[in-house]
Amino acid sequence: xxxxxxxxxxxxxxxxxxxxxxxxxxxxxxxxxxxxxxxxxxxxxxxxxxxxxxxxxxxxxxxxxxxxxxxxxxxxxxxxxxxxxxxxxxxxxxxxxxxxxxxxxxxxxxxxxxxxxxxxxxxxxxxxxxxxxxxxxxxxxxxxxxxxxxxxxxxxxxxxxxxxxxxxxxxxxxxxxxxxxxxxxxxxxxxxxxxxxxxxxxxxxxxxxxxxxxxxxxxxxxxxxxxxxxxxxxxxxxxxxxxxxxxxxxxxxxxxxxxxxxxxxxxxxxxxxxxxxxxxxxxxxxxxxxxxxxxxxxxxxxxxxxxxxxxxxxxxxxxxxxxxxxxxxxxxxxxxxxxxxxxxxxxxxxxxxxxxxxxxxxxxxxxxx
Amino acid sequence: xxxxxxxxxxxxxxxxxxxxxxxxxxxxxxxxxxxxxxxxxxxxxxxxxxxxxxxxxxxxxxxxxxxxxxxxxxxxxxxxxxxxxxxxxxxxxxxxxxxxxxxxxxxxxxxxxxxxxxxxxxxxxxxxxxxxxxxxxxxxxxxxxxxxxxxxxxxxxxxxxxxxxxxxxxxxxxxxxxxxxxxxxxxxxxxxxxxxxxxxxxxxxxxxxxxxxxxxxxxxxxxxxxxxxxxxxxxxxxxxxxxxxxxxxxxxxxxxxxxxxxxxxxxxxxxxxxxxxxxxxxxxxxxxxxxxx
Numbered sequence: 011x012x013x014x015x016x017x018x019x020x021x022x023x024x025x026x027x028x029x030x031x032x033x034x035x036x037x038x039x040x041x042x043x044x045x046x047x048x049x050x051x052x053x054x055x056x057x058x059x060x061x062x063x064x065x066x067x068x069x070x071x072x073x074x075x076x077x078x079x080x081x082x083x084x085x086x087x088x089x090x091x092x093x094x095x096x097x098x099x100x101x102x103x104x105x106x107x108x109x110x111x112x113x114x115x116x117x118x119x120x121x122x123x124x125x126x127x128x129x130x131x132x133x134x135x136x137x138x139x140x141x142x143x144x145x146x147x148x149x150x151x152x153x154x155x156x157x158x159x160x161x162x163x164x165x166x167x168x169x170x171x172x173x174x175x176x177x178x179x180x181x182x183x184x185x186x187x188x189x190x191x192x193x194x195x196x197x198x199x200x201x202x203x204x205x206x207x208x209x210x211x212x213x214x215x216x217x218x219x220x221x222x223x224x225x226x227x228x229x230x231x232x233x234x235x236x237x238x239x240x241x242x243x244x245x246x247x248x249x250x251x252x253x254x255x256x257x258x259x260x261x262x263x264x265x266x267x268x269x270x271x272x273x274x275x276x277x278x279x280x281x282x283x284x285x286x287x288x289x290x291x292x293x294x295x296x297x298x299x300x301x302x303x304x305x306x307x308x309x310x311x312x313x314x315x316x317x318x319x320x321x322x323x324x325x326x327x328x329x330x331x332x333x334x335x336x337x338x339x340x341x342x343x344x345x346x347x348x349x350x351x352x353x354x355x356x357x358x359x360x361x362x363x364x365x366x367x368x369x370x371x372x373x374x375x376x377x378x379x
Numbered sequence: 380x381x382x383x384x385x386x387x388x389x390x391x392x393x394x395x396x397x398x399x400x401x402x403x404x405x406x407x408x409x410x411x412x413x414x415x416x417x418x419x420x421x422x423x424x425x426x427x428x429x430x431x432x433x434x435x436x437x438x439x440x441x442x443x444x445x446x447x448x449x450x451x452x453x454x455x456x457x458x459x460x461x462x463x464x465x466x467x468x469x470x471x472x473x474x475x476x477x478x479x480x481x482x483x484x485x486x487x488x489x490x491x492x493x494x495x496x497x498x499x500x501x502x503x504x505x506x507x508x509x510x511x512x513x514x515x516x517x518x519x520x521x522x523x524x525x526x527x528x529x530x531x532x533x534x535x536x537x538x539x540x541x542x543x544x545x546x547x548x549x550x551x552x553x554x555x556x557x558x559x560x561x562x563x564x565x566x567x568x569x570x571x572x573x574x575x576x577x578x579x580x581x582x583x584x585x586x587x588x589x590x591x592x593x594x595x596x597x598x599x600x601x602x603x604x605x606x607x608x609x610x611x612x613x614x615x616x617x618x619x620x621x622x623x624x625x626x627x628x629x630x631x632x633x634x635x636x637x638x639x640x641x642x643x644x645x646x647x648x649x650x651x652x653x654x655x656x657x658x659x660x661x662x663x664x665x666x667x668x669x670x671x672x
Contacts, residue, residue: 086471088478144656147413150474151607152656155649162646180640290600294478301475334486340479341461348472349464 028230035309036219043215058323064279066319067214068272071221073299073311075268078225081306083261084241086150088293089157090269095288096133097126097270098277099164102205106195109206119208123274130270134263142258157293164285170194201284209278221268237261298336301343383515385637391521393629394528398583399606400621402576408552408616409572415477418603419484420577424450424584425594426492429499439502447581454577455570488596496595499588520590532622544571608652614665623663
């Protein structure tokens with residue numbers, strides 16, 4: 011038995027650092043999933059928490075995918091909710107028109123996810139080509155602009171279909187000119203309602219793990235190293251022959267596609283999608299997850315998303331202060347992490363130093379005694 | 380006639396945007412940061428005027444004066460607490476901090492004044508005048524807003540070009556380190572910039588909420604972002620640019636709301652921003668800055 015454990019330990023140590031980190035993250039996710047499932051089986055989980063399980067998954071996916079843009083590519087995007095919106099609408103649209111013709115739920119939902127991701131990714135490429143020529147603050151404001159445009163356009167979009175095909179309108183339901191028996195799928199500000207509620211916790215966790223693996227693999231590949239080189243110094247990266255535009259668009263569109271996956275999960279969880287839900291505030295919320303979890307740290311993003319989704323429900327008595335606290339956390343985190351004065355202070359007062367100082371003092375006291 | 384009315388409304392809204400845009404453009408030019416919270420200072424200014432005028436029954440002009448003073452103090456405090464420690468930090472960190480401040484101000488206002496939207500009473504006592512036999516009606520707000528904007532622009536331009544503090548601002552915006560060597564107090568100059576920007580925000584809030592009377596905790600955010608669009612449009616860092624950009628943007632917004640779609644007004648404004656940034660990233664009057672390795 012002991013030798014076996016030793017063997018396992020040796021094997022574990024042989025794995026390189028990234029693999030070990032992946033095993034830890036995915037292992038933790040699977041264990042958390044199993045605990046949740048057994049709690050549901052045993053009836054130990056409150057309804058409140060059960061309703062949040064899928065939300066945790068899609069917010070985690072959002073956070074991890076935004077981290078690819080913000081933490082790894084180093085570009086601030088304030089329109090990430092826009093991609094989620096596109097994914098949500100595409101997925102819900104597909105499921106709604108296919109719900110009668112396609113009986114296989116798993117196949118239909120998989121197709122909805124792929125379609126949502128593809129559509130969001132496509133928009134990611136289009137927007138990326140436009141946006142990524144800019145840098146810094148301009149990029150942030152343009153991504154915000156795109157997010158708002160997506161939200162506003164979907165808010166006035168009407169799509170219906172009948173025997174003659176699909177009809178579009180930007181005015182109202184009547185101007186669609188539908189036949190009798192035609193169906194209005196997207197109803198402007200009311201969005202899409204009556205999407206089949208196929209999203210389950212299991213599917214959410216599987217999607218989260220897939221998302222995580224996609225991003226980790228990207229980060230540890232040749233492309234990922236190029237992307238991080240661009241983040242650290244884009245001029246130096248360009249001078250060693252890295253195609254900046256290509257890698258930026260690659261990272262940005264993958265990030266968008268994964269946000270689309272989160273959107274599909276969202277729309278199949280709540281059954282009603284309205285574009286106003288995907289405004290600037292949602293983008294900021296996801297940004298808070300990323301900043302709190304640590305920019306560039308994927309595991310941190312997942313933890314922050316889960317904690318910040320669950321915590322408010324348990325802190326209902328201070329519900330009004332929730333957003334206020336987020337704002338303060340955001341400011342304090344930024345100053346603590348980036349202010350030169352704070353960085354110096356942390357260098358002089360790191361936990362390790364403080365710990366050893368105390369130990370040394372004890373040793374001295376002992377020696378003197 | 381309706382076209383002229385829309386045009387005048389557009390210029391009036393555009394004047395408000397250009398006053399707000401001045402705050403953005405000055406701060407961006409000098410501190411090299413996008414002060415996301417600027418729009419929320421406008422909202423706070425609106426609430427201060429509302430409280431003193433409608434709740435406490437103070438004279439409107441006194442209320443506006445108090446709002447200007449308090450907003451200036453708010454601007455300086457925010458700069459001192461949130462932005463000053465991050466002066467040498469990467470721009471991403473500063474930007475996220477600014478977003479945090481914006482969120483903080485919004486939620487503070489939400490807690491203090493409640494979620495219910497307040498109806499702002501116009502501060503401007505002028506009666507609307509009607510021209511061309513009642514076909515063309517110009518509101519008192521429009522009559523005040525446009526000259527105020529021109530006045531502010533002129534005074535500010537003279538202040539920056541002629542006064543010692545103004546020249547210090549130009550020096551800091553061009554080269555911070557060289558400005559220090561010339562004996563300029565950079566921290567003080569940046570604080571003054573924030574103070575001027577916030578005072579202008581209070582004036583803008585007076586004019587804006589007198590015309591668009593709906594006052595809620597988020598009603599500063601959108602005009603703030605649009606004013607930034609205006610600043611980018613005109614060329615960031617340039618004062619006449621902010622004015623041209625603001626007025627053009629106001630006209631575009633009102634006309635597209637009137638003739639294209641009411642709900643898509645914001646989307647069209649943002650589309651204009653994107654097109655401008657693609658065609659001429661430095662804006663109409665902006666200077667191109669070469670990036671050094």
